[in-house]
Amino acid sequence: MYNxxxxxxxxxxxxxxxxxxxxxxxxxxxxxAAVAPLGAQPQAARQAIIxxxxxxxxxxxxxxxxxxxHVDNFxxxxxxxxxxxxxxxxxxxxxxxxxxxxxxTRPMDYPGMGTGGAGYTIKAEFNQRxxxxxxxxxxxxxxxxxxxxxxxxLRKPARGLDGQYTVFGRVTRGLELVDAIKLGDxxxxxxxxx
Numbered sequence: 001m002y003n004x005x006x007x008x009x010x011x012x013x014x015x016x017x018x019x020x021x022x023x024x025x026x027x028x029x030x031x032x033a034a035v036a037p038l039g040a041q042p043q044a045a046r047q048a049i050i051x052x053x054x055x056x057x058x059x060x061x062x063x064x065x066x067x068x069x070h071v072d073n074f075x076x077x078x079x080x081x082x083x084x085x086x087x088x089x090x091x092x093x094x095x096x097x098x099x100x101x102x103x104x105t106r107p108m109d110y111p112g113m114g115t116g117g118a119g120y121t122i123k124a125e126f127n128q129r130x131x132x133x134x135x136x137x138x139x140x141x142x143x144x145x146x147x148x149x150x151x152x153x154l155r156k157p158a159r160g161l162d163g164q165y166t167v168f169g170r171v172t173r174g175l176e177l178v179d180a181i182k183l184g185d186x187x188x189x190x191x192x193x194x
Contacts (some may be wrong), residue, residue, distance in 0.1 A: 003118070043158065045061050045062065046062040046194060047060060047172075048074065048169065050083075051187070052185065052187060054185060055076075055098045056174060057177075058171060058173070058174035058175075059172050059173040060136055060171055060172065061169055061170055062192070063129060063167065063169055063171040066167070066168070067166050067167070067168035068125070068128040069122050070122065070147070070166050073118075073122050074151065074168065074169075075192040076194045078191060079192065081189075082101070082149060083098070083099065083186065083187050083189075084187065084188065084190065085186060086101065086103045086104055086186070087112050087187070088103075088181050088182075088185050089108060089183070090114060090183075091181055094155050094158060095154055095158070096181045097139055097150060097151070097152040098150065099139065099150030099151075100117070100149075100150055101116050101118075102112055102115075108183055108184050116150075117148030117149045118148045119148075120148060121146050122138075122148070123145045124165075124166055126143040126163050127149075127166070129168075130167070131160075133152065133154055133157055133175070134170050134175050135153070135154045135167050135169075135170055136151060136153055136167065136169035136170055137152050137166060138151050140163065140165065144161075147166065155179055
């Protein structure tokens with residue numbers, strides 16, 4: 001059996017080679033540690049699936065990096081079944097809107113329809129995401145920090161809303177279903193995946 005310590009003590013050339021190999025090994029470890037995250041798989045985008053009572057699913061990509069509070073709020077409400085059974089209370093050629101809990105039981109022509117919420121508000125997270133066809137945004141009153149539970153999906157671009165309302169997602173599948181929504185159509189479920 002060789003004793004490396006005694007071999008290097010008497011042979012300076014071997015000691016220099018071993019020292020160089022140790023340094024090279026350490027540099028390789030540091031380099032691999034720095035490069036490893038570059039090869040890591042990107043994190044999957046958070047999604048939501050709106051299942052309509054009349055059939056079909058609208059799939060949404062949620063913009064966690066651009067509007068984290070809005071995405072978290074939407075996910076929490078969906079997880080507790082807040083949107084289940086609600087009806088679309090606003091349907092226009094350019095937008096559909098839902099999220100008023102009164103829509104579960106009150107008639108669509110009820111005077112206060114479209115004024116209900118979750119009982120709290122969240123601060124605006126205006127971002128660079130455009131109000132283009134399929135954008136998912138959070139409705140609010142005239143106060144920028146008054147968003148709660150009502151959200152809208154654009155059927156047509158509405159770039160005049162950019163920087164004034166928070167876009168927190170977009171439709172990735174089922175835009176034809178958004179186009180077919182009628183006043184009073186009901187949501188069966190909203191599920192958010194991580």
